[in-house]
Amino acid sequence: MSRQNQPEFPSKVYAEAVVRSATGASLLRSSSLVTSENVVQFQAEPNLVTLAKKRLEAAGFEILDVGKALISIAAEREVYERSFQTRLEAIERPVIKEMGEPSTATFINSVDDKPFGEIDTSDTRWDEVLDGIALSEPVYYTRPISSTTEPPERTAKYLNVPDDVAQGLNAIRVHQNGITGKGVRVVMIDSGWYPHPFFREHNYKVNVVLAPGSTAPDRDDSGHGTGESANVFAIAPEAELTMIKFDMELEGKLKNVTSVAALKRAIEQRPDIISCSWGSDQRSRQLSPQDKMLAAVVARAVREGIVVIFAAGNGSWGFPAQHPDAIAVGGVYKHLEGSLKGRLEASNYASSFISPVYPGRRVPDLCGLVGQLPDGAYIMLPIPPDGWRDRVLSVVGDGDGTSPSDGWAAFSGTSAAAPQIAGICALMKQVDPSLSPARVKQILQQTARDVVEGFSNPDTGGHRAREGLDLATGYGLADAYEAVRAVKAFTNENCCDDCASSERTEQNLSDIYLTSKVRKPMSSEFPKLQKKLDELRWKFEKELQATIDEHGLEDVELIISEDNFIPRSPITKIAFSLRERLDSCFHTKEEYEKLKEEYENLTKAQRSSLSKEERVKFKIGIGEIKIWEITEEHISSAQALIKIGRHQELAIRVLTEALLLTGEGGKDIRKMASEALSECGSEIAMFDASSRDETSSLDKIELTCGKCKNGKRCCTNGKCYSC
Incomplete structure (x- = not known):
């Protein structure tokens, strides 16, 4: 790269110093993914953390935050290069910024070390205290982007806060029962907060805490945090909200490069819930050193009992939303006008995808209310007057019907959906403060409203919403009333006395709808199928009976109804053709x-x-497989089936059997099979994880004991494991 094309190097570099763990496990080089179950093994001895802090200070580093494994630091370029015997460079890399805009941003890298974004300390004097340095990277908010107490008159139809958002998520009925999130501590990590008259009018109170490196607690230059905070209060009007201002400005560019330190600062507030409407675009299987640190802090927060919520993204593959301990929030659009008024569909502005990092992890888990492409303008929100968001959103496209200085703008994105879900979590935690993060996620999922129409953002695959669990919307649109109702059912004060009665337990379970989503009856779009359905049932029944007799299976039946059928997709047609080719590998009865x-x-x-x-x-x-007849065509067909997620078990079996071919003639086939298995590594890992996790929703339910309030599993015979 020529010197004139190199990006300007920032005046200060931010990073996370990774202290050596007490167990020897390495956050930077561990092959296992860090979750709330194993995060403790990466913690360092307190005295080693103290020693590392003193040595970093002595070397000229500014200490921003000290955690159990990570020390957030900042210094000029020369301090890093002198201390760690390295050379730093600034590199422009592609990112997805606000408004889903593909762009580039400046990243800092150590020229002498790999992987990208890490400083290797193994051959330096720091080796006895540090495992390495993870250089911080920029992240972006997932909303593209004289005040009055009420929004101005406008030409387009939008949702208002608080009433429309509360109604859309079924929270008004909860408020009428006196549940408002009172006493529940919610932390948002965002751009800051401005005391807009809207908040004073509704008596909403916010405490602002600066993230390491941030300044001016009374300003919100972006307006993002101010606007999105209104979504929390729409659902939980009496929640105790703390805003961690996280909006680093370097050389005139907004670069939120202290995300790890900001998340640690949030944990220090001892909240019940943390809501984050930002992230990076993570499409690679490998996490950067920075993101490994971020994943570890998410895991630590959840292990400490904090519900952590992340926006799924608006066309990006949002991270840390992909982390399995987090609640990943996508988007559902509710039509506000015309013949479709009231209809729910997947927001084509919100992301949905299968994580390339965590096998089998689907994003989102469930959804909040989000607008549609091209700009997600959907909720009228309060913002600092005459700020850049106020000016830009009033004129972008057709404008949002507001003036450039009135302190109101229409926007949404999964940035809005995340704090909406945080508000519902606050209602749930008010009813039962002992709810664990896993239980909160489970109840949210199982009480969500199914969404069967629409597609998610085309930049992440444009997945279609269907009946039941789907990739486009997860479990559907969150329902505050049903979620709170479920919590009440599970945390009855007389649980330990009442659950001795199986009838009572069954009633509790049925009351909160913790069952699989039921498909709606099929419409008349398949009239020919309807005429032949009885004949099809008989063919299936005969085939099933023959299979039971041949293989000695349990005596079961397959119930087939009209609602089991959907239009055949192109991928199903492809899978059918590929499977037919593979069938020639298998030894038939004849x-x-x-x-x-x-x-x-x-x-x-x-x-x-x-x-x-x-x-x-x-x-x-x-x-069984006729190994000697496996051809290149069979290898290609098996690999394609694994890639598209169809007949994977059979395809994997063909590839692994092909590895057993002997002789010179089988050499090329063995090589092809080996390469195919290697290229399908992540898909095979996802298939393996999902096959181990095939338990029903009811099998996973953990009843909280209302008597001792300890959050332990409560069985159905009247005894709690603790009391």
Whole structure:
């Protein structure tokens, strides 16, 4: 890269110093993904943390925050290069910024070390105290982007706060029952907060705490944090909200490069809930050193009992929303006008995807209210008057019907959905403060309203919403009333006395709808199928009975109704063709009977003279793979099936059997099979994880004991594991 094209190096570099753990486990080099279950093993001894802090200070580093494993630091470029014997460079890399805009941003890298974004300290004097340095990276808010107490008159239809958002998420009925989030501590990490008259009018109170490196607690230059905070209060009007101002400005550019330190600062507030409407675009299987640190802090927060919520993204593959301990929030659009008024559909502005990092992790878990493409303008929110957001959103596209200085703008995105869900969590925690993060997520999922129309953001695959759990919306649109109702059912004060009665337990479970989503009856779009349905049922029944008899399966039946059918998708047609090709690898019953007869007609001498390969052919059973007949076409078909997520178990079986081919003739096939398995590594890992996790929703329910309030599992025979 020529010197004139290199980006300007910032005056200060931010990073996380990783202190050596007490167990020897490395956050930077561990092959295991950090979750709330294993995060403790990465913590350092307190005295080693203290020693590392003193040595960093002595070397000229500014200490921003000290945690159990990470020390947030800042210094000029020369301090890093001198202390760690390295050279730093500034590099422009592609990112997705606000408004879903593909762009570039400046990243700092150590020229001498790998992977990107890490400083290796193993050959320096720091080796005895530090495991390495993770250089901080920019993240972006997931909303593209004289005040009055009420929004101005406007030409377009938007949702208002608080009433419209509360109604859309079914929270008004909860408020009428006196549940408002009172006493529940919510922390938002965002751009700051401005005391807009709207908040004073509704008596909403916010405490502002600066993230390391941030300044001016009374300003919100972006307006993002101010606007999105109104979503929390719309759902939980009496929640205790703390805003961690996280809006680093370097050389005139907004670069939120202290995300790890900001999240640690949030944990220090000892909240019940942390809501984050920002992240990075993580499409690689490998996390950067910075994101490994961020994942560890998310895991630490959840392990300490904090509910952590992240926006899924608006066309980006949001991280840390992908972290399995976090609640990933997507978007559902509710039509406000016209013939479709009131209809719910997946927001085509919100992201949905399967994480490339965490096997089987689907994003989102569930959804809040989000607008549609192109700009997500949907909720009229209070912002600092005459700020850049006020000016820009009043004129972008057709404008939002507001003036450039009135302190109101229409926007949404999953940035709005995340604090909406945080508000529902606050209502739930008011009812039962002992709810664990896992229980909160589970109840939110199982009480969400199913959304069956629409598609998610095309930049993340444009996945279609369907009946039941789907990739576009997860479990659907969050429902505050049903979530609170579920918490009440599970935390009855007389749980330990009442759950001795199986009838009572069954009633509790049925009351809160913790069952699989039921598909709606099929419409008349399949009239030909309806006429032949009885005939199809009979064919399926005969095939099932034959399979039961042949393989000695349990005596079961398959209930087939009209609502089991949906239009055949192109990917299903492709999968059918690929599966047909693979079927030629498998030994049929007819082939088995023929070879069996042929073998029985051989003399003893003929049998003794058979080669090893011929013996294998005669001994192969029905449904086993004819290894000697596997071709390149079979390898390609198996790999394609794994990639598209269809018939994966059978495809993996073909590839692994192909590795057993012997002789020179099988060399090329073995090589192809090995390469195919390697290229499908993440898909195979996801398939393996999901196959181990095939338990029903009811199997996963953990009833909280209302008597001792300890959050332990409460069984159905009247005894709590603790009391």
